[in-house]
Amino acid sequence: MATYLYRIGKFAYRRKGAVLSVWLIILVLMGVGAATLSGPTKDSFNIPGTPAQQAQDLMAERFPDAPNAMDSLSARYVLQAPAGTTLADPANVKAMDDMLAQIRAIDTVEDAAKVDPATATPEQAAKALVNPVAANDSMTAMFQEQAAAAGTSEAKASSDAAALSPLSADGTVGYIEVPFVGAVTDADEAMRESINAAADVARAEGLNVQVSGTAAQEAEMPGGLTELIGIAVAAVVLAITFGSLVAAGLPLITAIIGIAIGSLGITVATGFMDLGSMTPTLAIMIGLAVAIDYSLFIMSRFRHELTLTDDRSEAAGRAVGTAGSAVVFAGLTVIIALVALRVVGIPFLSDMGAAAAFTVLIAVLIALTLLPAILGIFGRKAFAGKIPFLGKKAQESEDSGKPTLALRYISAIVRRPLVPLIGGVVLLGALALPATGLSLSLPSEATGDPATSSRQAYDLIDEGFGGGKNGxxxxxxxxxxxxxxxxxxxxxxxxxxxxxxxxxxxxxxxxxxxxxxxxxxxxxxxxxxxxxxxxxxxxxxxxxxxxxxxxxxxxxxxGQTALEGDISDTLQDALVPYLAVVVGLAFILLLLVFRSILVPLTATLGFLLSVLATFGATVAIFQHGWLGIISNPQPLVSFMPIFLIGVVFGLAMDYQVFLVTRMREEYVHGANAKQAVTIGFNHGARVVSAAAIIMISVFGAFIAEPNSFIKSIGFALAAAVFFDAFIVRMVIIPSVMALLGDKAWWLPKWLDKILPNVDIEGEKLSQQLRADKEAELAATSA
Structure with a gap:
């Protein structure tokens, strides 16, 4: 593989114009497609085949004219009388009727609901909007009449009327359901303004009015600030890493182009399938982080190769051939983890995984082709714009023999590996303890911010009617x-x-x-x-x-509660098969990369430690409200754990591949096991640390998003990268590698014979380059 990637990198550097043109054409085509083919996003938590969905499907079949409750557009006005009064008081009745008159004036309210009940026929009055007091009176009379005709007890009639009545038993709380024309995706800001304007009429007359429902739900769309924060922090880290403004900008250029193509591609896909509103945000979050990191690794190796050769195209080829091999396998682990979410059998989760995997694939392809092309365009100015006091340190070669901080650190780890190993495991274990209190639910009005009108409407219903009325x-x-x-x-x-x-x-x-x-x-x-x-x-x-x-x-x-329960059961049942698929495929992939049994095994165990610690920290912050970071602690979104496991596994293997492949490279080239750990870590620690800080910054910036799931997943991913990169990969794994010594690279002979040699460490590439150089020298001397 290294040989093929070497040729790709060298070709891209030399044919920079053609490669750049291809990517720009792809970007333009995606932009045109997004502008002409895109459709609306649609949030749906249905799972085909579950008992609740089967009941929903039967109802749609037997009641074809009934509106789909999961996609209908409506608003619920919840009204509370001033203290010491009831809604039946004349002043409160007038306030409600004035509000209803304003509601009937809204264009998008269904025509059947706009009819004035005072002048309506009996058939029309049944659908007309009325205040809760009048609705309660007519409903009570209707049930009593039906009970008398059917011989049903008055107690049953009263219970049935109370269950459907929009007025609480004490008369202080009531609600009005308002149907709107269209589907959930038709709700817009103008509709929300008209809905709130009607509520203000009753508020001005003394009633407490809160509004909920699909028509009144405020959109929680990302504003783009989070991406800018992540890019800004990444720029600072890259500038410190390379000591050059130009070099710091190149990975950002490729990353921006990559996420632009990825996000536009997802936008195009909305015209052909139903995608949730969170899908593009998650894809951008993951795509941006890995795009910067992958370019960073190749750029860092390119700078190192420039200390060994004056031929810049040769250096680009070698960088792509070596670091690019690690990028390919790291990207594959992330893609496997994301695409394997289809095993869960939940459409919206599968879509999230596929969209994020698409952006990761684009990031890998851009790092292997567009980055060397841009390096070719900048030529000798690729590391221009030196930053005082940073440039010299940033370009200092690890081969110079100087005792760098990383070298001193890893030497101490290798000398006494047991202490840091135990310390790292105990620390992550302690962080994982809050995970025992994990509680899950789907986003709903019950888990909304208490400051929102929809959550206050939910609480008023709960207070006036009891919990069952809301569910x-x-x-x-x-x-x-x-x-x-x-x-x-x-x-x-x-x-x-x-x-x-x-x-x-x-x-x-x-x-x-x-x-x-x-x-x-x-x-x-x-x-x-x-x-x-x-x-x-x-x-x-x-x-x-x-x-x-x-x-x-x-x-x-x-119903919503039954659907949520079925989703939780489905996720729980799918967790083991999902982990088996992801870990199994990734283990095989790492087996090919490292040609070792124990290295992939320890990598996987390290992942389990980091993900458990991540669960613990996320539960502590978002569910228990520790540190006061979250003002509205709530159960975590039910599908977050399985999504988090998939993404974290992929990212964890990223750092394993980038750090340990360099150790493998040194071991293959003749160093003993402990020397390989020391040299490999010294070469890779600086760039892996920079990559981890960039990922933490990109993910952490998404905590500022209003959407609760995006906020929690941003925190969880940032925490996972921190735990995995700085504790597992830089403390626990080097300690384990030092303890295992040569045994770390043990592989049964029978397995060694049947495994294909992908040459990720570039041994065949090195042999070919030496042979080419010897042939060139022989031709020159002749």
Missing amino acids: PLLGVIDAQGADVPAGEAFEKVVSTISGLNGVQNAQIVKVNQAGDTAQMLITPTTGPTDPATMELVSSLRSAEAGLADSIGVSYGIT
């Missing part, structure tokens, strides 16, 4: 194959479910036109974030078997 469950009863009449089957299901612990009320709310399928509203006694609610979901599903055996009826349970 009702929906049952879909299928009586097509029932042994009794459908109506009797529906009643039997409702009666059975009403008797279960944790059910406040169960009732039929809609029957399809064929009369064989019903929607059942189940109000739990606990809220959507309470573990008892998920236990109730399990009990509801377990009760189906008995009803199926006795009367041949079946039903499914869905």
Whole structure:
């Protein structure tokens, strides 16, 4: 591989104009495609095949005219009466009616809801917007009338009315559901302004009004500042590393071009598939970090090769052939970890992984081709713009024999490896302890910032109606194959479910036109974030078997709470297979790179330490609120752990490859095991430290994002890189390598024979270059 990459690097340096033109054409084409083919992003947490999704699909099949609750556009106005009054007081009724008049004037409100109930027909009045007091009165009368006709008890009628009523039992809190025309993606700032303007009418008359719902949800879009912060810090680190303003800028140029192509490519993809709003942000976060790092490694090796040859194209070829080999394998480990997220079976998570893997692939290709081309364009000015007091130190060769800080550090590690090994393991173990309290959930109004109107609306509903009102469950009863009449089957299901612990009320709310399928509203006694609610979901599903055996009826349970629980179960079930695929493939890859059993094994164990410490730190900061960094501690997003494991594994193997391949190179070229550790670390520590600081800065900058998932994943990735690069790869791994000695490079002979030799350390390349030089000298002397 090193030989092929050597030729690519040398070609790119010499044919710089052609290579640069190709990449610029790709950039322009992606830009045109993004401008003409892009579509809206769509956040969906559905998982095909789960029980909740199957119930959702059955409901869509049997009730084709019913709106999709997961994609409908609506706003909920939650109203609270001033202290000492109720919403039924005349002044409060007037305030609500004035607000409703303003709501009806909004263009995008559905026409059926705009009808004035005072002049509407009975059919129209059923869909018209009314205040909670009037809605409660009409609903109570309707249920009492139905109960009298059906012979149902007044207690059941009252319970059913209360479950659907938009007015709390004490009359102090109520809500109004307002349907809008369009889908969730149609919500915009103008719509939100009109919604809030209507709320201000009632607020001005003394009511506390908070608004939630898909139409009123404020967009949490990245502003681009985080990327600029990461790039700015990277520029400083690169300037210190190279001691040159020009050299510091080159990796940034290639990285910006890379993330531009990657993000534009993802934008093009939105025109052909449903991608979440977080997908491009995560791809940019990861793509930017690895793009700078990969270019940094090749640039650093290029500078080193310039001390060995005056031929700059030769130096570029050697840099790409050696450091480029490490870049290829490091990139492959990240790509494997990201693409393998498809094993989990969650579409939006697979899309995130694929998009991020695409940006990593672009970063690798640009580092191998565009970077040497740009080096060719700058020529001898590639390291121009020397920074006083830094240039000389930055260009000092590690081969000069001077006792650098890295050399003194690694010498101390090699002399007494047991102490730093134990210290590093104990430190990471202590950091991992808070992870035992890990709690997961999906983003919702319940986990929102308490300062937002949507979260305050949620809290008002919880206070006025009880937790179950915020998280009702929906049952879909299928009586097509029932042994009794459908109506009797529906009643039997409702009666059975009403008797279960944790059910406040169960009732039929809609029957399809064929009369064989019903929607059942189940109000739990606990809220959507309470573990008892998920236990109730399990009990509801377990009760189906008995009803199926006795009367041949079946039903499914869905709703936001059920969907969240199924996602958590799916993620938990997929974790072991995912880890097996990722770790297995990466282990084989590292086996090829290092031709050793123990080096990949210790690399993987080191990863487990760093990821456990990362979980502990993230739980402590974001869930428990330690250090006061987060004002709204909440459970972590349920799919963050598996996504974090995939990304961290890939990045952890990056540093393993970059640092240990240099040790492998020295060992192959004749140094003993401890000398190889010392020399390899001395060569690579400075650039790996710079790369880690850049990644930490890029990821850490995303903590400023408003989106809770982006914020937490940015922190977690920054923490993971810190733990892995500076504790695992620079303390634990060198200690283990020193303790193992020659055994670190042990490989069974039978395995050595069947493994292909990818020559990542460039031994074949060195032999070819020596042969070419000897042939050139022989021709000259002749």
